[in-house]
Amino acid sequence: MQNIADKFRDGLARMKKAQTGVPDRVPVYAQMSNHSAGLAGESTYDFFTNAETFLNCELFADEFYGFDAPTISYDCYNIEAEAMGARLLFNGDEVPEVNPEKPLLSSVSNFKKLNLPKPGKDGRMPYVIEINDRLIDMGLAPKIRFCGIFTLVCKIMGYENLIAAINSDPEQVHKFMLFLTDEGQVGGIRLAGVWGESTIKDPVKLLDIKRDGSKGMIQACDPDVSVLGPAFYKQYADKNDVGLIMGLDAGLIQSGPVSEIKKRSRRLINEAGVNGRFVLFINDIPYDAPPEHIHTVVSAARDHQYALKV
Secondary structure, eight states: OOOOHHHHHHHHHHHHHHHHSOOSSOOEEEOOSHHHHHHHTOOHHHHTTOHHHHHHHHHHHHHHHTOSSOOOOOOGGGHHHHHTTOOEEOOTTSOOEEOTTSOSOSOGGGGGGSOOOOTTTSTTHHHHHHHHHHHHHTTOOOOOOOOOHHHHHHHHHOHHHHHHHHHHOHHHHHHHHHHHHHHHOOSOOOOTTOOOGGGSSOHHHHHHHHHHTSSSEEEEETTHHHHHOHHHHHHHHHHTTOEEEEEEOHHHHHHOOHHHHHHHHHHHHHHHOTTSOEEEEEOSOOTTOOHHHHHHHHHHHHHSOOOOOO
């Protein structure tokens, strides 16, 4: 594939400027996986198994919508579990999922019998490596992602089995998580994009954790933003000298209407984008979301300027 870094140069510079100041307009990008496959007319199976098809679809959709940064979103939460032997289900146009009826591990007491993956070789690890190699060849930064420990254990055992084990044998579950961390996930895990602060008594505590794991920007997504309000996040960001990446609800992007998408986008920019340091983000775009809805968000980011206050 040809080097496409030039196509994203202005957008990436805009994203970088938004970390510390006021770019020429509001940057916008998205989390988007199988939607881009449908947009490009490719099968979802090929999208999630063939690195070239994946990148062709993602970069085509990025250009079609005019995002400021490349969207590289595969099912990163399945990679490690699949490499250890978990079986994936590919159902039509949906994102693949680990088979919930046949968990890789039936009992937490047997975790040491698991086959640890050969790094870069088992499952779709080669697919991920090829994606990143191709990004580097195109002059773009690779996307390094790992599955979080709790999610990985859910993938291996099944959610219900894990919750039962936490209640019946929490010490063994803890040992299992340490085993997976030591063997498979040594190193730091960035938490800037974790969500759920609207569900706890003191949302600031989770925001503090996100801030500690961020690189100068924290991410806030619906439904949290709808519950707590954009201004709540802006106040926190200003107080702690960080920028904001604020996400629009995937359900709104799916259902619309256009007028509500436009209204919501403008509200986020008006309340959370005062004096810049703000990026508009679209939460995971559904497979069959109308393209007009995504274009509406991008148009709002381009046309609705930052409010500037001294």
